[in-house]
Amino acid sequence: MIYQAKSGHPAGSLDVVDILTSLYFAPILRYQADQPQWPERDYFLLSNGHTCPALYATLAEAGYFNIDKLSTLRQLNSGLQGHPHYGSLPGIENTSGALGQGLSQAIGLALGLKLNQQSNHVYVLASDGEHQEGQIWEAYMFAAKKELNNLTVIVDRNFIQIDGRTETVMPLASLEAKITAFNWQVLKVDGHNFPNLINQLKQTKTQSKPTAIIAKTIPGKGIGFIENDYHWHGRVPNRVEYLKGLQELMIYDN
Numbered sequence: 142m143i144y145q146a147k148s149g150h151p152a153g154s155l156d157v158v159d160i161l162t163s164l165y166f167a168p169i170l171r172y173q174a175d176q177p178q179w180p181e182r183d184y185f186l187l188s189n190g191h192t193c194p195a196l197y198a199t200l201a202e203a204g205y206f207n208i209d210k211l212s213t214l215r216q217l218n219s220g221l222q223g224h225p226h227y228g229s230l231p232g233i234e235n236t237s238g239a240l241g242q243g244l245s246q247a248i249g250l251a252l253g254l255k256l257n258q259q260s261n262h263v264y265v266l267a268s269d270g271e272h273q274e275g276q277i278w279e280a281y282m283f284a285a286k287k288e289l290n291n292l293t294v295i296v297d298r299n300f301i302q303i304d305g306r307t308e309t310v311m312p313l314a315s316l317e318a319k320i321t322a323f324n325w326q327v328l329k330v331d332g333h334n335f336p337n338l339i340n341q342l343k344q345t346k347t348q349s350k351p352t353a354i355i356a357k358t359i360p361g362k363g364i365g366f367i368e369n370d371y372h373w374h375g376r377v378p379n380r381v382e383y384l385k386g387l388q389e390l391m392i393y394d395n
């Protein structure tokens with residue numbers, strides 16, 4: 142999709158796939174793809190909006206819309222914009238792209254659901270780069286005060302952002318210690334280990350506090366020359382790289 146659009150973010154998109162797969166196909170989320178507004182559904186919000194190619198592919202596989210639409214990524218008038226746009230595509234629950242806001246959006250939803258005594262759970266995926274912004278920490282404080290145990294944040298801890306390694310640009314150090322200090326329940330998981338991911342995502346539905354799952358991921362997962370190289374945060378592969386990447390993923394270009 143990114144190669145075809147000649148624009149997009151491969152590293153993060155590749156590393157969140159296993160988390161999205163667990164959420165939509167284990168499945169962890171309660172949803173009905175043919176009824177995206179089903180009132181009983183759980184909510185999934187993507188905060189690190191630039192990884193949306195992975196979400197679009199997941200939603201298409203889950204049946205929200207036809208897989209053919211994936212080839213319209215980033216085209217004018219397509220519902221598949223470079224960052225998700227609420228209202229333009231079935232299954233998209235929030236607009237994102239301006240980083241750092243998704244946790245706040247999720248809190249608004251979770252608080253509303255709680256006030257209405259509804260049991261839907263809210264999941265939000267946020268990146269480590271976003272944890273270098275202040276709004277995130279206000280949001281953590283607020284969710285703990287409101288005891289939003291219907292809220293789970295999954296942190297895409299891939300140790301890169303746009304300008305380099307997170308620990309070089311603005312060290313985050315132990316997110317576990319920091320988020321625990323904000324009075325959240327914190328779990329850690331290998332973001333590519335399906336049994337553990339699924340187990341932990343399930344657990345968070347029955348906690349007494351809001352929960353953060355810190356998922357350690359490998360940016361560019363599955364394509365050796367992209368893995369762990371921050372230059373691939375927002376770089377588009379050329380044709381040779383594209384074919385090599387597909388081969389590594391054992392997908393064949395037909």
Ligand SMILES: Cc1ncc(C[n+]2csc(CCOP(=O)(O)OP(=O)(O)O)c2C)c(N)n1
Nearest residue numbers: 153189238239240268269270301302303374
């Ligand atoms: C508020 C805001 N500031 C800056 C940007 C520009 N920006 C886009 S992606 C990115 C890096 C964020 O880090 P992360 O999400 O961890 O990147 P990844 O791991 O996907 O490479 C930045 C700074 C933005 N989209 N929004």
Ligand SMILES: [Mg+2]
Nearest residue numbers: 269270299301
């Ligand atoms: Mg990152």
